[in-house]
Structures are given as structure tokens and as C-alpha cells.
Amino acid sequence: MMSLRNIANMSLNIPLRAVVGGTNLLGSGTNLSNTGIVGCATNVGTQDSSRIPFNRGVFISQSTNIYSNLAFEDWLYKNWSFEKRNVMFIWQNSPCVVIGRHQNPYVEANLQYLESAGVPVVRRNSGGGAVYHDEGNLNCTFFTTRDRYNRKENLEVICQALQEDFGIQAHVNHRDDIIIGQDFKVSGTAAKLGRQSAYHHCTLLVRTNKQQMKLALQGDKNIQSKATASIPALVMNLHDANEDISVQKLISSIGRKYLESSTKGIDASSQQMYQLSNGYTLINPTDDWFPGLAKVEAELSSYSWLHNKTPRFTITRPVTVPECVAHNTTVNIAVQVYHGKVEDVKIASQDVCPDVADLINEIGGALKGSQYTPAIFNDLASRMRLPQPLRNQRSVM
Amino acid sequence: MLGKSTHAPTPTHVPVHLIFNATQRSCLIEATWKSVPLIYNSASPVMSYWARQHSSCKRQTQVVPGWHPCSICIPRSKWVLSRKHRADRPFHTTAVGHRLVSFLLADIGEGIKEVVIKEWFVSEGDTVAQFDSICEVQSDKASVTITSRYDGVIRKLFYDVDDTAFVGKPLVDIEVSKEDDSVGAEVQEGEAISVGRPVEGAVIEPGNFTLPTGKILTTPAVRRIAMEYKIDLYDVQGTGKDGRILKEDLLQYIERKKSGVKAPVSSTPTSPTVATRQTAAPTPALQAPPTLPPSIPVFLGEDKDETITGFQKAMVRSMTHAMKIPHFGYCDEIDMTILVNMRKELKAMAQAHGVRFSYMPVFIKAASIALSHFPVLNSSVDEKCENIKYKASHNIGVAMDTSEGLIVPNVKGVQRLTLLEVAAELNRLQELGSRGALKTQDITGGTFTLSNIGSIGGTYAKAVILPPEVAIGAIGKIQALPRFDAAGNVTKAHIMQVSWSADHRIIDGATMARFSNLWKSFLENPATMIMHLK
Numbered sequence: 036m037m038s039l040r041n042i043a044n045m046s047l048n049i050p051l052r053a054v055v056g057g058t059n060l061l062g063s064g065t066n067l068s069n070t071g072i073v074g075c076a077t078n079v080g081t082q083d084s085s086r087i088p089f090n091r092g093v094f095i096s097q098s099t100n101i102y103s104n105l106a107f108e109d110w111l112y113k114n115w116s117f118e119k120r121n122v123m124f125i126w127q128n129s130p131c132v133v134i135g136r137h138q139n140p141y142v143e144a145n146l147q148y149l150e151s152a153g154v155p156v157v158r159r160n161s162g163g164g165a166v167y168h169d170e171g172n173l174n175c176t177f178f179t180t181r182d183r184y185n186r187k188e189n190l191e192v193i194c195q196a197l198q199e200d201f202g203i204q205a206h207v208n209h210r211d212d213i214i215i216g217q218d219f220k221v222s223g224t225a226a227k228l229g230r231q232s233a234y235h236h237c238t239l240l241v242r243t244n245k246q247q248m249k250l251a252l253q254g255d256k257n258i259q260s261k262a263t264a265s266i267p268a269l270v271m272n273l274h275d276a277n278e279d280i281s282v283q284k285l286i287s288s289i290g291r292k293y294l295e296s297s298t299k300g301i302d303a304s305s306q307q308m309y310q311l312s313n314g315y316t317l318i319n320p321t322d323d324w325f326p327g328l329a330k331v332e333a334e335l336s337s338y339s340w341l342h343n344k345t346p347r348f349t350i351t352r353p354v355t356v357p358e359c360v361a362h363n364t365t366v367n368i369a370v371q372v373y374h375g376k377v378e379d380v381k382i383a384s385q386d387v388c389p390d391v392a393d394l395i396n397e398i399g400g401a402l403k404g405s406q407y408t409p410a411i412f413n414d415l416a417s418r419m420r421l422p423q424p425l426r427n428q429r430s431v432m
Numbered sequence: 433m434l435g436k437s438t439h440a441p442t443p444t445h446v447p448v449h450l451i452f453n454a455t456q457r458s459c460l461i462e463a464t465w466k467s468v469p470l471i472y473n474s475a476s477p478v479m480s481y482w483a484r485q486h487s488s489c490k491r492q493t494q495v496v497p498g499w500h501p502c503s504i505c506i507p508r509s510k511w512v513l514s515r516k517h518r519a520d521r522p523f524h525t526t527a528v529g530h531r532l533v534s535f536l537l538a539d540i541g542e543g544i545k546e547v548v549i550k551e552w553f554v555s556e557g558d559t560v561a562q563f564d565s566i567c568e569v570q571s572d573k574a575s576v577t578i579t580s581r582y583d584g585v586i587r588k589l590f591y592d593v594d595d596t597a598f599v600g601k602p603l604v605d606i607e608v609s610k611e612d613d614s615v616g617a618e619v620q621e622g623e624a625i626s627v628g629r630p631v632e633g634a635v636i637e638p639g640n641f642t643l644p645t646g647k648i649l650t651t652p653a654v655r656r657i658a659m660e661y662k663i664d665l666y667d668v669q670g671t672g673k674d675g676r677i678l679k680e681d682l683l684q685y686i687e688r689k690k691s692g693v694k695a696p697v698s699s700t701p702t703s704p705t706v707a708t709r710q711t712a713a714p715t716p717a718l719q720a721p722p723t724l725p726p727s728i729p730v731f732l733g734e735d736k737d738e739t740i741t742g743f744q745k746a747m748v749r750s751m752t753h754a755m756k757i758p759h760f761g762y763c764d765e766i767d768m769t770i771l772v773n774m775r776k777e778l779k780a781m782a783q784a785h786g787v788r789f790s791y792m793p794v795f796i797k798a799a800s801i802a803l804s805h806f807p808v809l810n811s812s813v814d815e816k817c818e819n820i821k822y823k824a825s826h827n828i829g830v831a832m833d834t835s836e837g838l839i840v841p842n843v844k845g846v847q848r849l850t851l852l853e854v855a856a857e858l859n860r861l862q863e864l865g866s867r868g869a870l871k872t873q874d875i876t877g878g879t880f881t882l883s884n885i886g887s888i889g890g891t892y893a894k895a896v897i898l899p900p901e902v903a904i905g906a907i908g909k910i911q912a913l914p915r916f917d918a919a920g921n922v923t924k925a926h927i928m929q930v931s932w933s934a935d936h937r938i939i940d941g942a943t944m945a946r947f948s949n950l951w952k953s954f955l956e957n958p959a960t961m962i963m964h965l966k
Contacts, residue, residue, distance in 0.1 A: 136568075136575050137550045162550075162575035184541065211573065226574035228540070230563060235574075261548075261594040263570060346550070346594060 090119065093290040094318045096126035101157050101168065104128060106331040107320035108176055109160055112227065112234050114327070117180045123293045124176040124236075124318075125286055130169040132156045132251050135225060138165060139262040139345050141409070142254040149251055158341050161236065163225030164265030167251045171242035171272065173282050175289065177235045184233040186211050186224060193222070193239070196292035200284070201277045212268070213237070219271040241282050242274040255409075260348030290315060342407070343375035351383050352412045357420045361391050368395065368415065372407040379403065380415075394419055401427035530609060533582060534602035540569075540576055546598050547571040549591045554604075558586045566604060569597060584608035650677040653734075657682055663689075747837070754896050762944045763892050763931040766952045768910055772926040774958065785852055792830065793855035795882055795907065798954035800826040800846035801964045803880060806947045808939060810879045812900040817937050829878035829898070830858065832865045833888070840898060841870050842878035882907060891929040902935040903944070 094111075096104050104126040111124065131154055132144045140146060143165035144156050168174070177189040190207045197203040205213050205221065213222035226235040248270070273280050294314070322329035334340055349371045356364040367383035380399025382392055398418045402411065418426040540547060547569040554566055560580045569576050588605040591597050650658075650665065654677055658665050668685045670677035740748060771794065782789035803810045803826050811822045829842035841861040843854055864870045879901060885893050886909035893906035908929035915925035930952075934944050954961045 135573075137570055160575070161573075162570040163573035186542075224573055228574055228576040230577070230579045 091121045091123070091294050093293060093315045094122060094124045095286065095290075095315060096124065097317055097319045099127055099129045099170070100320075101128040101131040101133065101155060102332045102336045103320040103328070104174075105133075105157065105159055105335055106328050107318065107325065108234070108236070109331050109335075110320075110325050110328050111178060112160075112229070112232055114325075115178070115232070117178050117183075117232055121183065122178040123290070124178065125290065126174045126176070127170060127172065127282065128168040128174070130154050130167075130247065132165060132167050133159050134165040135163045135263050135265075136160055136227075136344070137162060137263045137346055138265070139254075139258060139260050139348050140341060141345075141350070142256075142258050142260065142262065142348070143252065143265055145251060145253045146409070148253075154251060155336075156341060157335060158344060159225070161225040161227035161234070162263060164223060164263065165252060166223055166238050167243065167248040168238070169243055169247065171240070171244065171274075171282065173239040173241055173285055175237055175239065179233055179235075181228060181231055181233045184226070184228060184235065186226060186235045189235055190222075190224070190237065192293050192296055193237070193289055195296075196285075196289045197273070199292070200288040201273075201280050203273060203276045203280075210266075211237075213239075215271060215273075215276055218269055220268040221271060221273055239285065240270060240272050241280060241285060242272050245270065245272070255350070257352060258348050258350045260346060262346040262348060339375065345372065345375055347371065347373040347378070354412050354416050356391055357416060360394065360419050361388060364388070364391060366391065366395065368399075368412065370407070370411060375407055377402050377405050377407050377411070398426055530584075530607050532587060533584070533606050533608050535566075535581060535604050535606050537569075537578070537597055537599050537601060537603040539599055540571055540574070542571075542574075544571045544599065546596050547576070549593055549595050549597050550575070551593060552589065554586050554589075556586055556589060560584065560586060560606065578603065580606065582606050582608045650682075651679075654679055654682050661686055750899075751896060754899055757897055757899065757902075758936040759894075759897060759933045760936045760939075760941065760944075761894055761931060761933050762941060762948060763929060764948050764952060765927050765929045767915065767956050768926040768928050769924075771955060771958060772910065782852065782855060785856075787852060787855045788859050789855060790858075791910075792882075792884055793851055793858055794955065794958070795884075796828050796830070796843060796846055796854050796858070797849075797851050798951050798961060799828055799880065799882060799905070801954060801961060802947050802950040804847060804964075805950060806943060808943060809903045809934070809947055811902055811938070812879065813902060813935065813938060814900075820938060823879040825879065827877050827879045829881040829901075830861070831881060831883035831885075832862065834865050834868065839865055839870065839875065840878060840881060841865060841874040842881075844877065881905070886910065886928065893931050895931065895933045897933055897935060902939060904933050906931045906933075 096107065098104060108124060108126075111122065115122070130152075132149060134140055134143045134156065136159060138158070140156055140158070146156060149156055166172075175189075175193065179185070187207060190211060190213060194205045194207060194213060197205050203215065205215050208214050211224040212220045215221055221240045222237045224235065224237040227233065252265070273285070318324075320328060322332075349369050351367055351369040353365045354368050356366060364387075365384075366387055369381045369383040370377055371379040371381070380395070380402055382395055387395075395415070398415055401418075402415070405411075420426075537547070548571070549567055550570050551568045552566075553568070554560055554564075560566065561583050562580055564580050566578050566580050566586075569578060584606040586604055587607050590602050590604060597603060650670070655665070657663075657679070658668070663682070663685065665677060668677050668681055671681050672678045768791075771791065775789075779789040807822050808820070810826055811820050813820050825844065826846045827842040827844045828846050829840040831838060831840050833839075841864075843849070843857045843861070846854055849857070861870065861874060864874065878898070881895075881898055881901060881904045883893075883895055883904065883906045886907050889909055891908040891911075893908065895904040895906040897904045908931070910926050910928045912924055913927045914922050915927065917923045917925075930948065932944055932948055
């Protein structure tokens with residue numbers, strides 16, 4: 036309920052103390068209450084604004100739906116100004132795989148396995164590589180204006196939080212990953228920069244199911260493309276380094292550290308900064324509270340966003356020619372796909388008998404322009420059995 | 433627009449004259465809305481025809497490809513002008529035209545020298561406006577959206593998707609209108625990738641045909657005023673962005689002209705952007721101290737749009753919520769004569785205790801005493817109004833008007849505080865409130881509210897209840913009014929009005945009336961409060 040007292044809260048920038056201290060923060064994690072924003076979210080020129088350059092706020096998502104969270108991230112990036120405040124958005128998701136903006140889902144993820152497991156594959160707006168999310172994984176997005184964009188600074192906040200509250204020694208490497216020990220990666224980073232705003236987000240493996248992650252991220256190796264490749268790395272969970280850690284505790288720890296740190300460097304004794312900054316806000320990413328969110332969500336979950344944004348790639352697979360056409364022949368066929376549509380079908384093996392080659396080229400020509408699916412190779416093979424007019428039809432089965 | 437196109441060419445007038453000529457000759461001008469007013473010339477039917485034609489067009493019109501005024505004399509490929517050349521070359525009748533500008537890939541930051549083009553949002557021949565997205569590039573993990581710096585038409589894309597692009601090298605070629613002053617803006621986002629070399633401090637000399645582009649940046653409103661006053665905009669020094677002439681500049685010029693001070697010649701020569709950037713700071717020529725302008729014509733203000741955000745937005749929400757409560761009002765007037773007469777003594781006593789006296793503590797304490805007789809007014813209902821919670825503590829809120837707006841801190845547990853303690857607490861809250869340092873606990877937990885709007889003014893008011901409370905009182909100002917006393921004579925009485933609002937779902941008029949009467953009796957006769965002292 037919003038009363039004038041809460042309004043007063045807002046204008047005076049008092050952090051909601053009741054929310055700090057973690058364990059009751061997100062409840063079950065799937066608590067989609069009807070109140071969209073609990074507490075204060077905005078900073079309206081305080082009396083002290085001349086002294087403090089700008090304030091910081093922490094948003095915590097109450098949803099574990101990857102589409103809602105990504106949509107909210109995008110919404111915030113497009114619809115908010117970060118002139119007066121920096122924002123850190125903390126979110127978690129139920130199991131899913133998230134690939135970078137210019138990646139190839141076939142390369143990055145085991146789509147068949149994921150489909151059977153009911154795990155969605157989602158393309159996000161920022162660049163970078165593919166990650167597996169589940170409830171043991173924490174995501175943090177740091178929103179700033181374009182000129183205040185600084186990845187290292189954000190990651191330092193996390194490292195300091197890990198150090199101070201959990202005694203975990205972590206450092207940031209040149210690729211902006213957070214590493215523990217020599218080379219165990221616990222966090223990956225990606226970013227998006229626009230004209231006025233920019234955001235940098237990272238994951239944090241707290242207690243993820245590594246087995247699932249491995250199975251989920253096994254893509255198809257027979258694809259050549261210039262899409263952003265994910266760089267595989269040895270990973271570990273933060274839980275392995277410190278048994279005490281949990282996602283809830285980590286949220287409050289990082290949140291507090293973020294609110295405390297000033298712009299130039301991070302000094303631990305910034306109680307005043309903490310007092311004056313905006314505090315925590317729980318976010319329920321629904322369209323009622325954030326008009327336009329549903330549209331973004333719909334786009335993110337659409338088939339075409341996932342598949343038809345894929346950069347050009349060529350997938351080569353062996354196709355067994357049907358017995359009625361030729362005996363004992365397997366031909367390697369390379370299908371070139373651009374933005375989800377078949378661009379070209381070529382033969383990739385040598386010494387193919389010319390009849391078969393012609394047949395394949397004919398069918399390949401008919402398939403150009405159609406939507407690519409992994410079943411295209413089977414489709415190709417089955418078309419080879421069909422008589423002339425049928426096999427070149429647009430859609431056969 | 434200046435109506436002087438028939439004069440012998442002087443530096444200030446030639447541009448108009450020549451544009452006139454150019455307009456006659458060219459079939460199509462790529463006219464942005466900025467340049468259109470310049471060719472308003474009622475003397476020329478041809479010009480006004482073109483003005484009319486283009487005044488309704490949008491920011492860019494498509495240039496007919498191939499037909500390019502400058503291609504007559506200079507092949508288009510050589511038409512990438514640098515400022516230096518323009519300064520040397522005499523003004524040209526076909527100068528209204530287009531320039532091909534290479535838009536270089538700006539520095540992304542973090543020492544990144546090359547990026548990969550991931551997606552194009554435009555293709556060759558598309559019209560773009562400033563800040564439209566051109567392409568998306570990726571550097572390692574950052575996906576950056578590159579936006580256009582200029583308005584114009586894309587003429588060439590230098591890279592394909594998946595190519596590696598280099599920072600500082602051309603990304604696209606954009607054909608911009610020469611009138612567009614933002615072209616050649618040398619500095620963007622902290623780095624200096626320049627299109628051409630600027631001419632350092634070039635000053636216009638009379639008789640020199642190196643002339644400004646003929647483009648003055650102002651709004652139509654300013655041009656209108658200048659027309660009324662028959663002022664040549666070239667004479668006016670612009671102090672706005674890019675040398676824009678603002679209303680204030682024009683006013684100052686008018687007033688200076690009236691007072692006989694010679695206005696400085698606008699030193700915006702051929703290199704308008706750079707030089708105007710240099711002269712954009714107020715020039716030394718503005719020596720006359722600003723005197724009050726004697727009579728300024730009244731300008732029509734422009735409507736201003738603002739989205740409601742932050743504090744106001746929260747207010748919107750809270751008030752909408754509050755108005756779901758069915759309010760009823762009950763008003764009364766209170767004879768404060770006795771209290772007013774007691775004021776001096778009370779003030780002295782309070783001062784002895786280091787407390788600033790006002791009537792508010794008295795109102796609060798009286799309200800608390802009255803509330804103990806009517807506990808329903810100190811209660812709270814839930815959302816669906818199914819349960820009432822009678823609150824034990826009287827936390828009486830006092831509405832305060834601060835620089836932030838309306839804030840309602842409350843004094844906790846008034847039922848157990850003496851008047852002095854209430855006053856001290858109120859002082860503390862007021863002081864914190866004026867500094868903007870009120871704590872959460874000061875603002876939350878209120879059960880009843882009093883709003884002393886009378887301190888600013890007013891008599892009767894209709895206050896809005898603050899959920900989750902159920903009642904609120906608005907206190908008007910104390911006025912000296914004539915009233916009849918007990919003997920029937922007219923005396924001077926100090927009268928104060930009070931307006932109560934309460935939640936009609938649980939409180940009826942009678943309860944409110946009785947409460948109000950009780951409160952009124954305490955104030956009209958403070959001695960009765962002694963009976964209820966705890």
C-alpha cells in the first residue's frame with residue numbers, strides 16, 4: 036500500500052531497513068505478489084543532491100521467469116534515465132539457457148535435450164557467450180549512463196562483497212570473469228551500450244547443478260560460423276569455496292556493498308553513502324507496473340527472435356542417399372543458413388556421382404529460402420525418394 | 433525574411449539574395465525546417481511558393497538522386513568540403529547543396545581498437561535522422577548500438593556483417609544538407625575525430641565575400657519578433673547552443689539598440705560551428721549592464737510537457753488509493769479567544785523549558801484526550817474493510833510542508849506525553865523535517881492526522897485521509913471576527929475553523945460531531961483539559 040509515508044520515504048531516500056538482512060527477501064522466489072514495487076524506487080532531487088553526485092538503488096526481481104526478467108532489463112535500459120542514479124538489478128531464473136545476442140543456438144546449446152527437458156533457450160540483448168541459469172545462479176545487472184560505464188568497477192564490488200562477507204578470495208581476469216584460485220570461473224560478463232545508457236551484467240555460480248549445465252551447453256560441433264563463440268572454461272560453485280554461502284545471503288551482501296561504494300574507488304567506511312542512497316526495491320516485472328513489458332516479453336519468447344537472429348552459419352552433416360537412388364552412398368551436405376532461412380545447399384564431399392549431385396542440387400534449390408530446422412537433412416533425404424514435382428514442393432510433410 | 437534582397441550586396445544580405453537565386457534555379461532543395469524561414473520573402477512570389485512547398489515537409493526530403501546543384505560545377509566525389517577551403521573560396525551561387533560526410537566509428541572505450549559489425553539497421557539510400565540506430569557492433573562481450581550523428585541519407589556502408597571495423601575509420605558515408613550546422617561538429621563524446629580542419633577564429637570583414645552559410649539558428653518565435661522589430665538576425669549575437677539566437681539575446685539586442693549601445697557584429701563567419709563554439713561564451717561586447725527593459729511585447733508561452741515521476745507520481749498513486757475511501761466532512765468553528773489571551777504566558781513558560789511554543793501541541797494534546805473517548809477514530813481498517821484494528825497508541829501525525837513537498841511525521845504516544853513533551857517532540861520533528869532528515873520511524877505508524885493548513889492560510893478545507901488511518905482534521909487560520917458573547921454584545925473573538933474528514937464506512941456523523949465538540953470544548957476552555965490530565 037502506498038501511503039504518504041512511503042512517498043516521504045522516497046523523497047528522503049531512506050533505505051527500507053526491513054528488507055535488508057536477507058533471508059526473507061525473496062521468500063519462495065516465486066512470490067508474485069500484486070504489489071509491483073514495494074518501497075521507494077526513485078530519487079527526486081534531495082536536499083543533499085548538490086553534495087552527492089548521484090544515488091544508487093538496488094532492484095530485486097520477484098520473478099524467476101527468464102523472459103520477464105530479461106524483458107524488464109531491456110525495459111529499464113530503454114525507459115529509464117540513469118543520470119541521477121545508478122541501478123543494480125538482481126535476478127534469478129528457473130532453469131534455462133541464455134545465449135548472447137549474436138550467437139548461434141545450435142552451436143551453443145543442446146537444443147533437443149533442452150526441449151525434452153522443458154528448459155527454454157533464450158537469446159538476450161547483450162553480447163557475449165552462452166550461460167546456463169538455474170536457482171543456484173545469481174544474475175546482477177549494473178545500469179549506468181554511457182559515460183559512467185565501467186565493468187571493472189562493478190566486478191570489484193562483487194569481489195569485495197565476497198571477500199568481506201564470505202572470506203572468498205576472488206579476482207577479476209582480463210576477460211572480466213571472476214576467478215577463484217587459479218582458473219576456476221564463477222562469473223561471466225556481458226554488456227550492452229547505447230547512446231545514453233549502458234548496462235553490464237554478470238552471472239554468479241552459487242550452487243548450480245554443474246552436471247545439468249554441462250549437458251545443456253553441449254552444442255553441435257559441425258557448424259562453422261562467425262557468430263560469437265562461447266569460450267569454455269572450468270567452472271566451480273561459490274558454495275564449494277564456502278559452505279555458508281547461499282543466494283539470499285549473497286544478494287544482501289552484494290546489495291549492501293553496492294550501495295555503500297562511492298563512484299571513485301570503494302571505501303569501506305561509507306556509511307553515509309549507504310544511508311543516503313536509495314535502498315532496496317522489490318520488483319514484480321509485469322505489464323501492469325511497467326507498460327510495454329508484455330510486448331518485449333512476447334518478442335523475446337518468439338521463435339523468430341531466437342532463430343532468425345542467428346548470424347550466417349554453415350552446417351555440414353552426412354546424409355544417406357536412399358537405396359532407390361544410389362547404393363551405399365553417404366554425402367556430406369553443407370547447408371548455409373542466414374537469419375534462420377536456408378541460403379544455400381551445397382555438397383561437401385568429393386567424388387559424388389553426377390546424378391546424385393544433380394538431384395541434391397535440385398532439391399537444395401527448392402529448399403532455399405525456407406526456414407531452417409535441424410530436421411532439414413532428413414527432409415532432404417526423404418525428398419530424394421519422391422518423384423519430380425513433389426520433391427521440389429515448398430513444404431512436403 | 434529580411435525583405436532586403438534588392439539591396440546592393442553587403443555581407444549581411446548577400447546570403448539571402450543568393451539563396452533567392454539558388455532557389456529559382458534548383459528544382460528541389462533539401463530543405464530542413466530550419467532553413468525554410470530564411471527564404472520567407474513576401475516580395476518574391478517564387479520564393480514564397482517554395483517556402484510554402486517546403487514548410488509542410490518533414491525534416492528531410494529525399495534528394496532526387498543524380499540531380500545535384502553542385503554536380504554542375506564540381507563532381508560530387510570531390511564535394512567533401514573542408515572548412516578551410518570554404519573560407520577561401522568566394523561564395524558560390526550553387527552553394528546550397530549537399531556534403532558527403534564520412535561518419536567515423538567513434539571510440540567505444542576500454543582501449544578497444546576494432547569491433548565486429550553484427551547487424552546493420554540501415555542500407556544505402558536510407559534516410560536517417562540524428563540519433564537513429566545505424567548498426568550494432570560487438571567488441572568482446574559488449575554489444576554496442578551505434579547511432580547516427582547527422583541527419584542525412586546513407587550513401588555508402590563500408591563494412592558487411594561480420595566484418596571487423598576499426599575505430600577511427602569511416603563506418604558509413606552520409607550525405608548531409610550543407611545547411612545543417614551540426615555537420616562538422618568537431619567534438620563528440622570526448623574525442624576529436626574531425627571531418628575537416630576548422631578555421632581558427634576567422635572574423636568576418638565587411639566587403640569580404642567569405643560569408644556565413646546563411647543559416648541562423650533560432651526558433652520561429654524569435655524570427656517573428658525580429659521581423660516585428662525589423663531586426664537583422666545577423667546582428668544579434670547568439671549565445672545558445674551552436675550559436676543559437678535565444679529570445680533573451682534578441683531582447684537584449686532590442687534593449688541595447690534602444691539605449692544606443694552599438695550591438696556587436698555577429699562574428700559567426702564561414703566556419704559557423706567551430707567559431708560559434710568559440711564565441712558561444714558571452715562576448716565582451718555585451719558591456720551594457722542589463723537594465724529593466726521598458727516595454728517588452730508579451731510573448732505567447734509555449735506549452736511544456738513533463739512526465740510525472742518520482743515524488744509526484746507516488747502522490748498520484750497514494751491519493752488515488754485514498755480516494756477509494758468514502759469521505760465525509762464535518763466542519764466547525766472554534767472560539768480561541770481564551771487560548772489566544774493565554775499565549776504570552778504559555779510562550780514564556782515554554783521558553784523557560786527551551787521549547788518553542790505554538791498552538792499545535794495544544795491541538796494535538798486535546799485531540800489525544802478526545803480520542804480516548806472515541807477510540808474508533810484512532811483505528812485502522814484493512815483493504816477490504818472487513819476488520820477494524822483499534823490502535824492503542826495515539827500517534828498523531830502533523831502535516832508539514834517542506835521543500836520536498838508534503839510530509840507527515842507523527843508524534844508517538846501522545847496519550848502519555850505532557851504538553852511540553854509534545855511541544856518538544858514537535859520541535860524536533862519540525863527541525864528534522866526542514867533539513868530533510870526525518871527517519872522512517874518518524875513517518876510511519878501514524879494513527880490520526882492534523883493538518884494545520886491555516887498556518888499558510890484558509891478557513892475550511894477538505895482534507896484527504898491518509899490510509900490506513902480513518903480520520904483527518906484540517907485546521908484553518910485564526911481570525912479576529914465579531915461574535916456575540918453571552919450577554920448579547922458584539923465582541924472581538926478569535927475564531928478558527930476546523931474541517932474533519934472521516935471514513936464513512938466505519939464512522940458516522942454523530943461520532944465525528946461529538947468528537948469535534950469535545951475537542952472544541954478543550955480548546956475553547958482549556959481549563960477543562962485539566963480534568964483529563966494523566
